[in-house]
Amino acid sequence: MEKHTFSQMWATRPPRIPEDQGGKAVVGGVCEGIGARYQIDPTFIRVVFVVLTLAFGGGFFLYLLCWINMPRFGLTRSPWATIITPKQQLDKVEKKDRDTGWLLLLGLFLFFPSASVASDMRAVLVTFILFALGWFFLHQRQPEPPAGLLVGGPDEAPASNTAVVDTSHLTAPEGHEHPGRRAPAWDPLGVAPDLGHLPDPAEPAQQQPKKRNWLWIPAALGLSALALMALKFSSGLRTVDYGSFGSTHVTVYDIAAMPDLNGFVGESTIDLSELEPLREPATVNIENGIGKVDVILPRDVPVDVHCEVTVGETACPTERQNADADSALLTLNVSQRVGSVSAYYARSGEGEGSRLTPTRWWLAAWR
Template identity: 25%
Template structure:
């Protein structure tokens, strides 16, 4: 057997061992389905780290949502013979009702659609691979540990001593010795001071070097943006948390990882198309002649208000408004023939000559001939906002 075949066989054996001794979802100490708490108890790590990992995965293209639901379906609950999904297939008893199991299974469909429906297909597969690698490393390095019976932050309840019993016999098992003097306590050597972990500082150092290297790379590679830098830094922080879960330390990285995850999610989910020619401001335009109307009005952050009510009653006007983050408002004359298309490409609210829509990736279009029917000034509008409000008003 070649070295590659042996390595693959070792990976397969580790995954089979993980399934045979998979985590059990506890009934106490869990926040939702007990998946994160069960993983923490199985591998004796802080449950906060596991919960933060699921949140980070949820913000990385929505990967954490189907993974958590899969754990809910495939991990048995404390005291059950099999998992909810296996019970639904009549392979044993589970305390989860079939209705609950089916409901969680139905939730998998929108979760998977959200995960694969965006533009980050490659990112999704990379994140899934990283999650599988984390599970493999946990089983490889901590699979031999016995599952903890209590959470790390819950004290173990000791058996109360029998009243009157000496400290060396708290259960009162030797009544004949009750009159014996208490044994002198042995002097205990001073406990060594715990060595401060350097995982956090080392990870932060690597993260700073990553930012510096990304800045140099961005100067030479046009497509390498700030979103890529944030993704690399999140990967470094996640690796630091993973190592810290084995050797201790690094929990402070969580408070840096959370805001970076939110910023990275916003930069990838919302299509901001900034360039050096766009304006970051709010302004009003009130042209009085057809020739004064520009072909395009745009801004990155702010609002654009275009008032066409002072235009003459004849002629043709065609213009577009593009706002990345903010509001786009167009006022048209009462008698103009208006052909319009309004769009919120990421998320927003539309109100265009009586047609309304709100939500994610919404658009409306149509033609409105005004109060006097067809004839007179003709206006062709294309109004877009990536995130914000779009209105075309006749007033």
């Protein structure tokens, strides 16, 4: 992996295509620009950002980071570049982008602490790893940007193997040249600016069948799996992944043998109905990415339950349970990114799931 590859990725990064310039952007034109640069459906890019936000917590921060580092269509400076450039060197349009850059920078500083606290910092790191891998494989698939998309591209007609994107419906900012409307060799005086994206008739561009190399998809999935495995391993002995995928039902008898729980996707039932009274206060943190978390409460232990769901619903008691029980206090912190969380007492016939001793709990959790 050469240094040249990364510098080329950065130099040919996508421009933003906002709605006021003719794009079909929903927010800032980030997904629209990525789709045009790498010839993929912008809707797919939007879905990726949403999934990264809901599953790992860093998708929105990543979107703002892309926004501040991607220049608008027809510009060479990104909002971040306008911030670090002396104001007297900027034109009217770039000064407006400078104001946008300061707002984005403020949003990044405000959102990052909340994202890292609301979600595990390792999960936010996974967001950046997955995005970087996706960007790298997209660049390997199409290293050269489509003709007429980026400012400062070659003046000659596009080569036969270079993708061409239709930018005739897009408008450049006031006072800036449209990248797809430079005068070609057959029109040196620029009398037909709307046809500037056409190649020189002397060297007609041959239509090449579009190569679809889907090898990067399984490769990206494989690397993503490795990243998730590394995330699981780095969680340490105190945090156990109890339900990365699928369903899990665990009965706990001794709170001392139960580490903090950290799940990603699935349905998990944590049965505390057989829990023995506590000698000392204890706190248990239960986290899940997408799915459902059910906690069956103990009857002989006072419990404070704190439930939180980013997208979904909760059904948890808000007051201390079993306040008169002869036991130290148990505090349960249950958080779910997408789905539902409930905490309740076992009814007759419930709680017959896998009943694990403390030793078998460790083996099952790592199975």
